[in-house]
Amino acid sequence: AQKITQTQPGMFVQEKEAVTLDCTYDTSDPSYGLFWYKQPSSGEMIFLIYQGSYDQQNATEGRYSLNFQKARKSANLVISASQLGDSAMYFCAMREPTTGNQFYFGTGTSLTVIP
Amino acid sequence: DTEVTQTPKHLVMGMTNKKSLKCEQHMGHRAMYWYKQKAKKPPELMFVYSYEKLSINESVPSRFSPECPNSSLLNLHLHALQPEDSALYLCASSQTTRDRGRRDEKLFFGSGTQLSVL
Numbered sequence: 001a002q003k004i005t006q007t008q009p010g011m012f013v014q015e016k017e018a019v020t021l022d023c024t025y026d027t028s029d030p031s032y033g034l035f036w037y038k039q040p041s042s043g044e045m046i047f048l049i050y051q052g053s054y055d056q057q058n059a060t061e062g063r064y065s066l067n068f069q070k071a072r073k074s075a076n077l078v079i080s081a082s083q084l085g086d087s088a089m090y091f092c093a094m095r096e097p098t099t100g101n102q103f104y105f106g107t108g109t110s111l112t113v114i115p
Numbered sequence: 116d117t118e119v120t121q122t123p124k125h126l127v128m129g130m131t132n133k134k135s136l137k138c139e140q141h142m143g144h145r146a147m148y149w150y151k152q153k154a155k156k157p158p159e160l161m162f163v164y165s166y167e168k169l170s171i172n173e174s175v176p177s178r179f180s181p182e183c184p185n186s187s188l189l190n191l192h193l194h195a196l197q198p199e200d201s202a203l204y205l206c207a208s209s210q211t212t213r214d215r216g217r218r219d220e221k222l223f224f225g226s227g228t229q230l231s232v233l
Contacts, residue, residue, distance in 0.1 A: 033218035043203055045158070045224035052219055091157055097218050100170070103148075105157035 001026055004092050004106035011111050013082045020067070021077040021109045023092030033095045034075040036066070039108075040088040048090075051075055082113045121206050121225035129233055130196060136228045138189040138206030146211035147189040148222065149181060152203045164189060165211055196232045203227045 005024045013019035025034065036048040051059045051066045059066040067076040079086055092106040119140045128134050138147065146165045150158035163171035164183040178200075180192040189206055207222040 031218050033220070035221055037222075037224075042226065043205075043229065044226040045205065045207075045222070047221050047223070050219060050221060089155070093222075095218055095220060100165075102171070103160070103222055108155070108157055110155065 002106075003027065003104035004094055006092055006106035006109050008109045009107070011109055013079075013086075013111065013113055015084060015113055015115050016081055018078060018080045019082055019111065021079070021090050021092075021111065023075045023077065023106060025073050025075060025092075025094050027073075027094065027096055029096045029098050031097055034066070034068070035093040035095070036064070036075075036077045037091045037093060038086075038088045039091065040085075045091070049077065079111075084113050084115060087111060087113045119206055119208055119223050119225035121204075121228055123228060124226065125229045125231075127231045127233060128193065128196065130198070132196075133192070133194045135193065136191040136204055136206075136230075138191075138225055139187055140208045140223070141187055142208065142210075142223065143186075144208035144210050144223070145186060146209045146220075147183060148207040148209075149179075149189070149191050150205040150207065151200075152205055152227075154203075158205055162191075193230075196230075198232050201230055201232045203229050 032053045034051045038046045049061045049064045051068045058068050063080045065078045089108045091108045094104045122137045149161040152158045160173050161175045162181045167183045178195050182190040205227045206225040209220045
């Protein structure tokens with residue numbers, strides 16, 4: 001079974017609008033971490049935001065927020081006030097301490113911001 | 116310094132060549148990773164070094180040979196590659212505890228080496 005599922009291969013958003021990128025995960029470990037990375041065409045993977053399984057509050061980092069619904073095993077990324085520079089691939093990822101240094105990535109969502 | 120530095124940025128090699136990719140970090144991280152990434156796909160884990168010892172090898176062909184000379188450096192030696200090995204090769208690092216990872220350990224990535232095998 002897939003550990004991380006991203007069901008939106010491509011998304012479009014108008015500049016200055018908000019967009020939600022979906023991510024669901026599968027784990028039986030009560031302790032895990034969820035991450036979102038951005039990969040522009042230049043290739044570097046840029047860390048955006050982290051959510052821990054025991055965190056009570058949804059994580060926020062500037063224009064990025066994470067809509068964490070533990071019972072549904074979803075960790076959707078919300079980008080507010082989209083900018084042209086937000087056009088990139090976005091990967092959801094998970095780490096489970098019981099599997100040591102394994103990092104599981106989703107298949108990614110390609111986001112295009114339209115002027 | 117929160118950077119992972121990879122060299123070279125681009126590499127073109129023939130199938131009979133021997134080349135090496137280099138990765139360096141000075142964040143005191145004790146886990147270092149090699150990933151292979153094809154266009155529009157997620158990174159695929161190749162190798163993990165933890166405390167300079169190889170801890171994960173994801174059944175990578177022997178034409179890829181990793182090396183961790185010290186806690187700051189990671190190399191990937193390439194020999195007799197195939198055209199299908201053309202990809203972006205990403206290095207990453209993370210803090211780690213010796214026994215097991217922490218759930219909040221994020222990966223710090225380099226900007227990658229774009230490899231073309233002719």
